[in-house]
Amino acid sequence: xxxxxxxxxxxxxxxxxxxxxxxxxxxxxxxxxxxxxxxxxxxxxxxxxxxxxxxxxxxxxxxxxxxxxxxxxxxxxxxxxxxxxxxxxxxxxxxxxxxxxxxxxxxxxxxxxxxxxxxxxxxxxxxxxxxxxxxxxxxxxxxxxxxxxxxxxxxxxxxxxxxxxxxxxxxxxxxxxxxxxxxxxxxxxxxxxxxxxxxxxxxxxxxxxxxxxxxxxxxxxxxxxxxxxxxxxxxxxxxxxxxxxxxxxxxxxxxxxxxxxxxxxxxxxxxxxxxxxxxxxxxxxxxxxxxxxxxxxxxxxxxxxxxxxxxxxxxxxxxxxxxxxxxxxxxxxxxxxxxxxxxxxxxxxxxxxxxxxxxxxxxxxxxxxxxxxxxxxxxxxxxxxxxxxxxxxxxxxxxxxxxxxxxxxxx
Amino acid sequence: xxxxxxxxxxxxxxxxxxxxxxxxxxxxxxxxxxxxxxxxxxxxxxxxxxxxxxxxxxxxxxxxxxxxxxxxxxxxxxxxxxxxxxxxxxxxxxxxxxxxxxxxxxxxxxxxxxxxxxxxxxxxxxxxxxxxxxxxxxxxxxxxxxxxxxxxxxxxxxxxxxxxxxxxxxxxxxxxxxxxxxxxxxxxxxxxxxxxxxxxxxxxxxxxxxxxxxxxxxxxxxxxxxxxxxxxxxxxxxxxxxxxxxxxxxxxxxxxxxxxxxxxxxxxxxxxxxxxxxxxxxxxxxxxxxxxxxxxxxxxxxxxxxxxxxxxxxxxxxxxxxxxxxxxxxxxxxxxxxx
Numbered sequence: 001x002x003x004x005x006x007x008x009x010x011x012x013x014x015x016x017x018x019x020x021x022x023x024x025x026x027x028x029x030x031x032x033x034x035x036x037x038x039x040x041x042x043x044x045x046x047x048x049x050x051x052x053x054x055x056x057x058x059x060x061x062x063x064x065x066x067x068x069x070x071x072x073x074x075x076x077x078x079x080x081x082x083x084x085x086x087x088x089x090x091x092x093x094x095x096x097x098x099x100x101x102x103x104x105x106x107x108x109x110x111x112x113x114x115x116x117x118x119x120x121x122x123x124x125x126x127x128x129x130x131x132x133x134x135x136x137x138x139x140x141x142x143x144x145x146x147x148x149x150x151x152x153x154x155x156x157x158x159x160x161x162x163x164x165x166x167x168x169x170x171x172x173x174x175x176x177x178x179x180x181x182x183x184x185x186x187x188x189x190x191x192x193x194x195x196x197x198x199x200x201x202x203x204x205x206x207x208x209x210x211x212x213x214x215x216x217x218x219x220x221x222x223x224x225x226x227x228x229x230x231x232x233x234x235x236x237x238x239x240x241x242x243x244x245x246x247x248x249x250x251x252x253x254x255x256x257x258x259x260x261x262x263x264x265x266x267x268x269x270x271x272x273x274x275x276x277x278x279x280x281x282x283x284x285x286x287x288x289x290x291x292x293x294x295x296x297x298x299x300x301x302x303x304x305x306x307x308x309x310x311x312x313x314x315x316x317x318x319x320x321x322x323x324x325x326x327x328x329x330x331x332x333x334x335x336x337x338x339x340x341x342x343x344x345x346x347x348x349x350x351x352x353x354x355x356x357x358x359x360x361x362x363x364x365x366x367x368x369x370x371x372x373x374x375x376x377x378x379x380x381x382x383x384x385x386x387x388x389x390x391x392x393x394x395x396x397x398x399x400x401x402x403x404x405x406x407x408x409x410x411x
Numbered sequence: 412x413x414x415x416x417x418x419x420x421x422x423x424x425x426x427x428x429x430x431x432x433x434x435x436x437x438x439x440x441x442x443x444x445x446x447x448x449x450x451x452x453x454x455x456x457x458x459x460x461x462x463x464x465x466x467x468x469x470x471x472x473x474x475x476x477x478x479x480x481x482x483x484x485x486x487x488x489x490x491x492x493x494x495x496x497x498x499x500x501x502x503x504x505x506x507x508x509x510x511x512x513x514x515x516x517x518x519x520x521x522x523x524x525x526x527x528x529x530x531x532x533x534x535x536x537x538x539x540x541x542x543x544x545x546x547x548x549x550x551x552x553x554x555x556x557x558x559x560x561x562x563x564x565x566x567x568x569x570x571x572x573x574x575x576x577x578x579x580x581x582x583x584x585x586x587x588x589x590x591x592x593x594x595x596x597x598x599x600x601x602x603x604x605x606x607x608x609x610x611x612x613x614x615x616x617x618x619x620x621x622x623x624x625x626x627x628x629x630x631x632x633x634x635x636x637x638x639x640x641x642x643x644x645x646x647x648x649x650x651x652x653x654x655x656x657x658x659x660x661x662x663x664x665x666x667x668x669x670x671x672x673x674x675x676x677x678x679x680x681x682x683x684x685x686x687x688x689x690x691x692x693x694x695x696x697x698x699x700x701x702x703x704x705x706x707x708x709x710x711x712x713x714x715x716x717x718x719x720x721x722x723x724x725x726x727x728x729x730x731x732x733x734x735x736x737x738x739x740x741x742x743x744x745x746x747x748x749x750x
Contacts, residue, residue: 057502072567073573075582082574083570083574155594155598267554268555368495369584372561375518375523377498
């Protein structure tokens with residue numbers, strides 16, 4: 001065969017430029033390529049504009065400000081921080097505060113959401129309707145409104161801390177601390193703080209031992225159930241969990257409580273632990289708001305499990321609660337987890353509304369006060385975006401691993 | 412919230428190419444309107460009245476500049492800005508000038524590349540507390556919870572004051588003045604701190620002003636003034652000298668009532684004549700009409716009239732002139748000569 005292959009007739013070889021438009025095999029690629037070039041050009045144009053306009057205005061992009069003293073105070077800092085700390089440290093305080101409210105919020109939103117989702121399917125008319133009202137009310141009002149509303153409710157319903165103060169014994173207080181240890185005020189919830197004395201390691205060790213012991217007991221219960229069909233009681237697990245640590249604490253008393261102090265200051269209760277109003281308001285608002293969405297996910301997940309499963313379990317003699325825990329929920333999780341991931345992401349991102357109630361999250365410190373004091377808007381906003389991106393991708397990654405572990409195993 | 416800031420920055424830097432370099436005065440004349448950044452609402456300084464027109468002490472500066480440049484004090488587009496957005500708005504060219512009780516500081520002047528046109532109110536940061544607290548000095552505030560508006564110099568002053576006096580406090584950062592005031596009245600904080608003029612304005616809007624007291628300590632210098640972008644000196648001069656004209660007019664006794672008469676024909680005072688354009692060519696030098704200053708003064712009156720009308724002792728805000736009196740009366744207001 002020495003003849004030249006005819007590209008027209010067999011269509012396997014040869015390529016002419018006109019095929020880029022006329023041949024369906026290449027047309028798609030052509031348009032994608034054109035779109036990509038346009039996008040690159042647009043982004044490049046915006047970027048060049050940014051750089052040239054900054055240069056024209058005599059401004060530059062620099063992160064040197066992060067090393068300078070911040071100069072402002074933050075009302076909730078879980079790490080050492082003073083107004084002499086750097087902007088970087090202030091940003092770190094904000095990061096920790098964001099993570100704190102995100103983690104707390106995700107946990108409570110899940111508890112609220114699962115409860116509400118299950119109860120919405122209850123056969124009890126009143127309970128089911130109440131849960132519908134909860135879901136619809138919270139899902140359909142913007143979260144910022146809920147944050148402001150709950151913040152206002154906490155402010156208005158709590159007593160002024162001055163009601164509790166004795167001012168060094170000079171004044172008879174209007175209110176007493178509950179059990180001498182707790183107080184709900186319009187500035188937050190006061191509770192005793194935990195002081196770790198020498199030997200607290202022993203309590204910690206006992207607690208860890210207790211947890212391991214409790215897990216072992218539960219395994220033992222499960223094995224006895226599977227091997228002998230005999231169901232052992234579950235309460236010893238709790239006893240094993242608590243008792244060792246309690247004994248060590250009672251004998252050595254290394255851990256003590258520091259009660260809130262009402263005598264030493266004229267304005268606020270001192271000492272103890274203060275869970276600030278901003279945190280309470282933000283945490284509650286994010287939890288109930290996201291909880292409403294999670295409830296819908298849970299309901300959808302449960303409804304996706306065929307009724308036959310429930311009926312079969314009932315036919316085996318399982319009680320309703322065990323049917324839910326052992327048969328329905330494990331299967332429903334496969335449907336629930338993927339949308340749950342995006343709810344966790346939403347909650348974390350929504351926490352950037354914190355400044356509405358004065359909570360010092362990363363948006364309030366780096367993206368608020370630092371941005372304003374230094375005027376480094378572009379730098380701060382870029383850092384903020386990077387932070388939220390990293391956090392969101394991390395949450396996604398962790399939840400995807402969990403999703404893979406509960407997903408249907410195909411063999 | 413951060414998202415809108417970001418878009419602002421993006422739009423600002425990306426879409427208004429060359430805004431910083433162009434002559435602002437030409438843009439304003441071409442547009443026929445002055446874009447003036449003001450606060451989102453601070454009674455007496457800049458707030459919309461019952462019929463929706465902006466009025467106040469800062470607003471009056473905008474109107475005077477509009478009158479000087481365009482001959483019409485109403486040719487102003489007021490752009491409400493928050494403490495957060497104000498600088499981005501100005502540097503992006505969204506607004507031509509900012510008159511929003513903004514403190515003149517070194518870093519804003521140099522690092523942020525702005526040009527302060529002068530001082531229209533000498534202020535200082537103070538504290539307001541309920542009288543029921545029995546506090547008479549800011550130094551008694553040890554352990555107190557203090558509401559503070561974020562994105563202002565007040566946060567830094569507050570931190571410095573308490574550190575210097577070695578006393579502690581709990582800051583509650585609040586985004587806007589209105590929310591801060593609400594927190595304060597609800598008792599979520601013991602004290603509210605901002606510029607003393609702002610405190611007086613806020614106190615006037617409270618249900619029962621006599622139950623709140625402004626503490627005597629002034630913990631900072633807050634020279635408030637209008638500002639423009641760095642680099643457009645011609646425009647900076649126009650704003651600066653419009654403000655100076657208002658101040659000088661009070662000193663020379665030119666008021667909104669007699670400015671029309673005085674500007675119609677040369678009078679006895681050469682300085683007034685030069686300022687009002689009946690003698691010399693100051694208007695030409697600054698690139699405006701000869702009657703630019705007369706228009707600015709006619710817009711709302713001289714500095715003293717504006718002060719009395721918006722924030723003076725006869726208004727609910729009730730500020731006394733204090734540092735803001737003319738230099739001839741022991742104050743700090745001192746306009747360079749018009750010659």
